[in-house]
Amino acid sequence: MLAVERLVVKYDELTALRGVSLTVESGALVAMIGSNGAGKTTLLNAVSGLIPTREGTISWEGSLITGLTPDAVCRLGIVQAPEGRKLFAKMTVEENLQMGAYSPGPRARVAESMKRVLELFPRLAERRRQTAESLSGGEQQMLALGRALMATPGLLMLDEPSLGLAPIMAAQIFEIIGDLNRAGTTILLVSQEVLQTLSIARDGYLLENGEITLAGPSERLLADQRVKKSYLGL
Amino acid sequence: MRRDFVKGVLVFLLLVGFSAAFCLQSAGAQEKKPIIIGGSLPLTGEFAETAKWIKLGMEYWGQEVNKKGGLLGRPVEFKIYDDESNANKAVTFAEKAITVDKVDLLFGGYPGTAARAVMPVAEKHKYVYVSMGGHMKSFEQGYTYCFGGPPLMGEWWYEGFFLWLNSLPPEQRPKRAALYTMNNPIGASLMSSLYTWLKKLGIEIVIDEKYNLPLPDATPLVVKAKQMNCDILFSNGFFDDGVMTIRAAKALDYNPKAIVQGIGSVIPAWIKELGPDGDYVFSGTSLYNKLKYPGNDQLNAYVKEKFNLPGYPVYFGFGYCWMQVLAQGVEGAGGLDQTKIRDWLKSHEVHSIAGPMKFDAKGLPAPINFCTQIQNGKVELIWPKDQATAEPIYPKPAWKK
């Protein structure tokens, strides 16, 4: 279980998160919605240890992980598939997947995971020897997901997995995410695609201006007037 | 910003003040104190290897003089700056020695380009400057305080070799010459004597090439010389390119009758590093450790004991000899008046480990024409005949494989 309490993050003098608290229960699929610049990516990066925090705590399975380096966080099983995919562009699909399993734990099971991921994404299997930069947008997103799965995550944090994808492609990705969760992976999903996100998630948080302004089951978020107005355009 | 500026100014003034204080301190030299001999040598950087020997030679001279009661009854002391192999610095340090340290005497620097740059400074400040000079051109600038005692004169470098070659019956002389010369003042100054002598001896110049340092690869040079059947190879370079040429010649089994190497073969590293491959190479010199002039044996004994070398390296001798010449000028003039020293040197014969020298208006002695050949890992003098320590080995034996 991931628990974030009153987390504050600042870039120089700019405050990005002002005391954010949230929990992701084991086995859950939690959605985090909000507009551009609300601090969603900052939150994930803070959890991953990429950026330093000012105040508050982050704990995982009961132990404090605030201040750990990204590689240490990754070794605990908290895996982020970052925004913009951030693939290793000049490495092949296969190498990208291998890099996903870089930590000692997953590395021991690399062959097994590889088989599983390639079954999940047959397109990647076809393009194993191509460089990541030569893939199409959808394929790249699959690769990003696949790479994250290679790390056999205890918690998978997905940052805008459908960004820049055609609607059909996006729908497919969301479907896969739902399947993954049903298969047992705990997921924290960050997205601006509010409707699709909330439709597969059980719980959700609304992040606005660095603060959680709404939290609860997905249905309640979907029913909320503010969400309807600002994020669903209804 | 503003405070930065003020601080900058303060720091600057502070530094000026500091150095002024140092200057006053060092300028307070008085009588009965040692005679200070100052200047700069490239103790670090590209030319450090040669400067090291010059410095040791000078210091040995100082040691000797002090043992005998000093110069004019005063001990001598060196103040040597490191110019980092940078001629610009050599110039400022010469001025520093003259005007701040107010040295009594200036010593000669190295290499030729630095000497060329320092000579006008010495001249302007009216300080006697005994050094290797910067070849003939530097002595043709009308300087009156500069002496080559002995000079390192590219124009004379091969004189001895050619005189010896001239003594051979014409049919034994080589017929076709390959000239490979580094493109710098030393290389350039070698050329005129090469052209005149080769023409005089009827040797055809088949290849005449200059290269800029560093030489990337010597193989093509040797291939060309071999293909053109050149039976004498002039490798007019420093150590680095010199050893490359020799090694390529051995590898390609190129056996000219004679290999003449410019400057590289006169340093001890040639024999030490190249071993038997360095044998039979001819070179010129203006100083040699087995010359039959007084002082050489003593120097050799010192070097043997101290550095375990068979004879003193030529630059060790240079450092020693320049000081010897300068000291005779001082003693002859009976004081440290630079102009008197100059006039004495111009009008009297000096005796040094390089033999007797009488300087002309340019500050040069009569042309020196020693020729050396390396035989069995030793530098032997083969010309002039009366000084020779060994018979030349000619033609060069084939490479030992």
Place this chain on the structure above:
Amino acid sequence: MASVCPTKTAKKVVGIALLSAILLVFPWLGPPVYFISFLYTVFMFVCMASAWNLIGGYAGYLSFGHAAFFGTGAYAAAMLTKAVGPGTASNLLCSIPSGLVAAVIALVVGYPCLKLRGPYFAVITLCFAFVVQLSVQNLGVLGGPDGLWIKGMDLPVETGRSILYESMLLLMAITILVVERIEHSKFGAGLRAIKQDEEVAQTMAVNAPRLKMGAFALSAFFPGVAGGLHASYLTYIHPTIVFDVNMSILIVLMALFGGGASWLGPVVGAVLLSFINELLSTFVKAELARIIYGSLFIVVIIFMPNGIMEFIRKRKQTGSPH
């Protein structure tokens, strides 16, 4: 910065006036010639580091070939004086067209070279300096491997050195003034924009190629003039002396050592490094002096990664928060 406190301005003016006065009269107070010569070389390096900063510090184009412009200036001056007829005045005046020659050459090579970015630019300028040095060494017209002797300035040592000192001081003052003006002008802002992000600068209506060319030519002009003066100072020039790679590198180090962000950085860097190096050579054994000199760079960079002036500024900001 906008509201200038009057007392501070006054202080600044007095400071500059005082410093200039001291520097101006210094050689005529009869100090040992060496001090005149040494300060002359300090001025020379201040001038070159400041000029270099135009392209290297503001625009972020690290040129490692500025000795090429210095050497070009020296050779141009040598040839010009030979043509015009040597003499004190003509020797000094010839340094100005020599600077122009250097600037023109900078324009010619700058056109292709300035299209390169970052380290690529550094390397191409380094190559350029080599090509020039080696070519001059190969060209008989320019004295070839023998170098050139420069006649003229038949003055007593002190007078000759003092005149060169004053000329170099003047050149340094002009250089600093020009660089300072540029720093606070649109030109300077444009150059800094280029350093930040050239693409963004382009979209903000900054004519990057033209600005860069201008800065490069100017940054070559002053070293060219300095080289012209230096030819008269040395009276013997040789490609290995005036096109020395180490000089190119030293200029860069001086500017960055002081901090390339403002005009003061290179000045402070050049002055400090010159003095430190001189003191080290005087008081410490050769190799050890070099080792200390090397350590100096390490210490400065670890503790003041963006140069001395930046460090002082930061300290001041945190020290006095108002």
Place this chain on the structure above:
Amino acid sequence: MNTVLLVQSLIGGIIMGSVYALLGVGFSLTWGVMRVIHISHAAFGLIAAFVAYGCLQRWGIDPIASLVFMVPLLFCCACFVYRFLILPVTKAREVIVSSMILTFGIAIIVENIMLLIWGPDPRLITTWYTSRVFIVGPFYFQYAPVAGFVMAVAGVGVIHLFLKKTYTGKAVRAAWQQSDAAQLYGVNLTRISMITFGLAVGSAGAGGVGLALLYSFEPHAHNLWLIYLFLVVIVGGVGNVLGTAAAGVLIGIITGLSLAFLPYQWVNPLTFGLLMAVLAVRPHGLFRSEV
């Protein structure tokens, strides 16, 4: 046309270029992966050359064999240098600039320590195979340079395979292409940088010994090596291992050709001029960076 001369020149040039490439590969990696322009790279190579010389003189250990302990030694040395000198600097705003000044300082120190230990005299490595040749048709191949060439090929090959085949090598590439993502998947940047730097300096040792088989050397020789290093790396594309190798061969070919056809005094200006032209036409080197 004089074929023998041409081929012989090309052989020499290519050997020279490839050994410079071996020295350059590590330089290229530190630059590409860590954004550190390591000015003292060649100086470390020179240390290896001096140590190899010493081992040969004292114990008769072949210079190439001495790499067995020299490379690990340099690796450890480099790790220290990285941890205590380079790492603090990587936090600077302009890493390239500050690393350059820093390592320039290191180069001065290393050079003068060598001067203190070994003195300024030039050294020349002489082994049993020096000046030995094998002859193929009209062409001569000298053992020592060929050994340098083989070493260069092997060295570049090993580094290439390391980067392509091992997990650590892939991490090096990943960290360079996408340092954030690499960290997110468990790559410890500091550790990877240290390994890269150590490896680079270790390979510099091999390169230094390779050059010592070709040329004589003295404590200041690294300055000259550094210039060629820059050329090889820039032309080859920063961070591109095989590109560096290709650039080395290319520079060798240019040198060889000009030695065969031009007056020698124009060989160096032409080499540098041609490289300028290459850069002007292809601003990022002939080969794109691709690790």
